[in-house]
Amino acid sequence: xxxxxxxxxxxxxxxxxxxxxxxxxxxxxxxxxxxxxxxxxxxxxxxxxxxxxxxxxxxxxxxxxxxxxxxxxxxxxxxxxxxxxxxxxxxxxxxxxxxxxxxxxxxxxxxxxxxxxxxxxxxxxxxxxxxxxxxxxxxxxxxxxxxxxxxxxxxxxxxxxxxxxxxxxxxxxxxxxxxxxxxxxxxxxxxxxxxxxxxxxxxxxxxxxxxxxxxxxxxxxxxxxxxxxxxxxxxxxxxxxxxxxxxxxxxxxxxxxxxxxxxxxxxxxxxxxxxxxxxxxxxxxxxxxxxxxxxxxxxxxxxxxxxxxxxxxxxxxxxxxxxxxxxxxxxxxxxxxxxxxxxxxxxxxxxxxxxxxxxxxxxxxxxxxxxxxxxxxxxxxxxxxxxxxxxxxxxxxxxxxxxxxxxxxxxxxxxxxxxxxxxxxxxxxxxxxxxxxxxxxxxxxxxxxxxxxxxxxxxxxxxxxxxxxxxxxxxxx
Numbered sequence: 396x397x398x399x400x401x402x403x404x405x406x407x408x409x410x411x412x413x414x415x416x417x418x419x420x421x422x423x424x425x426x427x428x429x430x431x432x433x434x435x436x437x438x439x440x441x442x443x444x445x446x447x448x449x450x451x452x453x454x455x456x457x458x459x460x461x462x463x464x465x466x467x468x469x470x471x472x473x474x475x476x477x478x479x480x481x482x483x484x485x486x487x488x489x490x491x492x493x494x495x496x497x498x499x500x501x502x503x504x505x506x507x508x509x510x511x512x513x514x515x516x517x518x519x520x521x522x523x524x525x526x527x528x529x530x531x532x533x534x535x536x537x538x539x540x541x542x543x544x545x546x547x548x549x550x551x552x553x554x555x556x557x558x559x560x561x562x563x564x565x566x567x568x569x570x571x572x573x574x575x576x577x578x579x580x581x582x583x584x585x586x587x588x589x590x591x592x593x594x595x596x597x598x599x600x601x602x603x604x605x606x607x608x609x610x611x612x613x614x615x616x617x618x619x620x621x622x623x624x625x626x627x628x629x630x631x632x633x634x635x636x637x638x639x640x641x642x643x644x645x646x647x648x649x650x651x652x653x654x655x656x657x658x659x660x661x662x663x664x665x666x667x668x669x670x671x672x673x674x675x676x677x678x679x680x681x682x683x684x685x686x687x688x689x690x691x692x693x694x695x696x697x698x699x700x701x702x703x704x705x706x707x708x709x710x711x712x713x714x715x716x717x718x719x720x721x722x723x724x725x726x727x728x729x730x731x732x733x734x735x736x737x738x739x740x741x742x743x744x745x746x747x748x749x750x751x752x753x754x755x756x757x758x759x760x761x762x763x764x765x766x767x768x769x770x771x772x773x774x775x776x777x778x779x780x781x782x783x784x785x786x787x788x789x790x791x792x793x794x795x796x797x798x799x800x801x802x803x804x805x806x807x808x809x810x811x812x813x814x815x816x817x818x819x820x821x822x823x824x825x826x827x828x829x830x831x832x833x834x835x836x837x838x839x840x841x842x843x844x845x846x847x848x849x850x851x852x853x854x855x856x857x858x859x860x861x862x863x864x865x866x867x868x869x870x871x872x
Contacts, residue, residue: 590654
């Protein structure tokens with residue numbers, strides 16, 4: 396069930412009505428309805444993996460209680476590592492086993508052995524990386540005594556499997572969401588209106604921007620050997636806006652949907668393509684994942700407290716692991732490594748936290764510097780996105796090599812029988828709207844918000860009619 400599907404358009408109002416007008420008596424009935432709705436939502440993908448979700452939920456619920464009750468440190472560590480190893484074991488089997496098996500066989504073949512990989516014919520359970528990280532953060536926080544274990548199984552289950560964030564985040568924290576689900580929610584018309592507007596803007600990002608860019612990006616990346624330099628440059632830009640519109644659009648729809656039920660989720664994007672350096676980009680892009688790796692990997696490894704080499708080591712670890720989290724392919728690892736290389740000069744010069752303020756442009760030379768910084772950051776981000784999008788590292792390298800060596804810069808006719816002019820104009824218009832909204836939490840707000848929403852709906856209907864690209868990119872992670 397996609398957020399941009401007719402099925403969800405029927406599902407959401409039904410749950411909304413039941414939530415506020417039938418099951419609104421107590422917090423328990425509200426949470427029970429959301430649990431049932433979330434399990435139904437997830438079972439629409441593949442009902443068989445619902446059992447995996449329930450087992451993962453029960454595992455972390457039970458081990459969290461056992462960690463808190465343990466009489467000594469030995470028992471605490473036993474239950475802690477049991478949860479960690481089982482959770483990571485599920486990820487390893489379903490997401491990474493085939494990758495490691497194929498890579499190991501290829502390595503043996505390279506050194507002269509005749510090896511055939513033993514692969515598993517399994518489907519990657521949708522959302523497994525997200526709900527596994529929900530549970531891991533909960534157990535880790537209990538182990539380090541940052542929070543108390545949750546004894547209400549319904550409340551904990553809702554924290555893990557709440558349907559707006561279940562399949563593609565944001566990655567929630569127990570310290571943030573659990574207190575919200577433990578109290579009865581009262582209907583707030585203003586919050587519900589904000590939620591509807593945020594859903595609409597998320598649909599604009601997905602249907603109008605991401606799906607349209609996907610058509611062109613796919614055509615260019617799939618035929619990059621016949622594309623000229625200008626087309627390949629456009630392909631990288633199109634993919635940059637495809638993945639941003641796709642993922643941040645999903646996050647907007649998730650946050651907006653949750654507001655309809657009186658629950659606030661963590662913000663996941665903060666206009667990342669207006670970043671002035673790569674450190675600022677990672678403070679604005681997929682915020683819930685970046686902060687997760689910071690709190691549960693980077694800081695436990697020593698963070699920035701050790702010597703220079705420890706800082707460098709920890710930085711490369713979190714970026715490479717972040718890349719590997721996205722998928723079982725060397726391209727994702729390369730993407731993470733490249734971002735670490737980008738980050739390294741900022742780390743060495745202690746300037747990785749320079750750009751913490753809101754971007755303001757004035758009529759002086761400093762504004763030129765800001766614009767150039769934003770443009771150069773976007774440029775290197777697009778280079779890294781080529782590795783994220785390419786099927787293999789070889790394809791990514793050849794793609795970038797052709798950008799530099801072809802040196803033809805005319806528009807090329809694509810198989811979809813359309814030119815690029817309209818799409819470029821639409822991206823420019825989208826960037827201007829984003830720039831105007833950069834200081835806002837709610838993208839459709841303020842004066843004439845109803846008119847803005849109406850125009851957005853018209854755009855969604857116009858582009859959605861012709862769009863055949865429905866899936867969200869991050870569902871595969």
